[in-house]
Amino acid sequence: MRTALPALLAGAALLLTACGTETAGTPGTAASGPASARPSASAPPGDPDDLERDGVRITALTPSSPDGSGRPVTAAYEVTNEHSEAVTYTVTFTFADEGGRGLANVEETVRDVGPGRTVRGTVAGDGMARSATRAVLTEVLRVPADEAPAASGACPPSGIRVTADEGDAAMGLRVVGLSLENCGTRVRHVDGYPGIALLDADWQPVTGVDVLRGSGGIATVTGFDDPPGPVALAPGERVTAGLMWRNTTGMGTAVTVPYVRVTALPGADPVMVAPHLDLGTTGKLGVSAWQRPPAS
Structure with missing residues (x-):
């Protein structure tokens, strides 16, 4: 389980598609007016281990504008x-x-980065991060693109999310x-348990x-041991299951499992999640x- 820093706000995810080396900016962070009004980017301060991991690297930090224009602090990454x-x-x-106290978290999703490709982008802090002087990588999760959960609002070709x-x-x-969730156009029939495969950091x-x-005797939780039964899932409807x-x-030796491959229905394409x-x-x-x- 991951515990968020207190009072941190999650930023909206920027979805990027890699087809070579690309550069993408974050909406709302482009400079306007005189160039001198925007602080210049500099090499990010901090421990190198906090700036680069698992193929992701913070390359520059631009402080928020001191002139009251409201332009946020930004971090460039690749x-x-x-x-x-x-x-x-x-x-x-x-x-x-400066003291290392977390001010705001921003979660960024970078989709479909091809083998050997590099994608560059920028993330912006919110108002709580105005005084930020550094940015660090708190977590990097990566899954095969063809097993990634669908983007918010998108329905996979399978018709199930x-x-x-x-x-x-x-x-x-x-x-x-x-x-x-049945996000497709036809009724889906669900009966049984999700298929579960436990994977380490290298999948x-x-x-x-x-x-x-x-539950297997782990604990008594209402409904967790209810037997499976057939469900006719109309478009827009969903069913839920749980891991306990x-x-x-x-x-x-304690065991930690970063990734779980879920096969929702027999014959369905697997989806890899990171619980x-x-x-x-x-x-x-x-x-x-x-x-x-x-x-409800």
């Missing part, structure tokens, strides 16, 4: 795909003050929700963890069946 297939990156940037939520945590118990299988149908585990550490399962040494993950969400 993403280079060193994999042999197209990759979609989701990057969390944190704008911080699979997403994971941010999850809930209480007293060491973790639950992450999965959603399957390789994680062994030594039992993936269980139902305990973050308990005893003897042995960051901190399984401790429990060796168990419970999976609930697809069910219609409770009526």
Whole structure:
């Protein structure tokens, strides 16, 4: 589970498509008026380990305008795909003050970066980041482009959209929700459990963890052990399922699973999500069946 910095605002994602080396700006950050009114970009300060990871690099920082024009602090970045297939990156940037205190988080999604390609772009902080003097890479998630969750508002060719939520945590118990939405034009028939494959940071299988149908004794959660049943999912409707585990550490090596490959329906294209399962040494993950969400 990832914990956001207090009172941080997430920025809107900028979706970019790589087809060579590209440069993309962030809307609303272009300079206007005299060039002298805009502070110049400089090499970003900070620990190099905070400025570059997993193919993403912060290349410059431009402070917010001191003349009261409201132009925000911005950070320039580049993403280079060193994999042999197209990759979609989701990057969390944190704008911080001189003492390293986080002021605002901005999440950026860079889609379909081809093998060996580089995409360049800019992210802007919000009003809470006006006093920021540095930017760091807080998190870099990357998934094969053909397994990336669909962009907000977009419907994949399959006609089903699979997403994971941010999850809930209480007293060491973790639950992450999965959603399957019929965004297509025909009724889809759903019955059973989502297919789940646990993957490490290099997208390789994680062994030594039992993936269980139902809670498997992990905890008693209302509805989690409800049996599967057939659902006729009309266009615009959705079903939900859940992943449940305990973050308990005893003897042995704690296991963390950054990525999960979800096969929503038999024969469906898999979707890779990043719920960051901190399984401790429990060796168990419970999976609930697809069910219609409770009526609101």
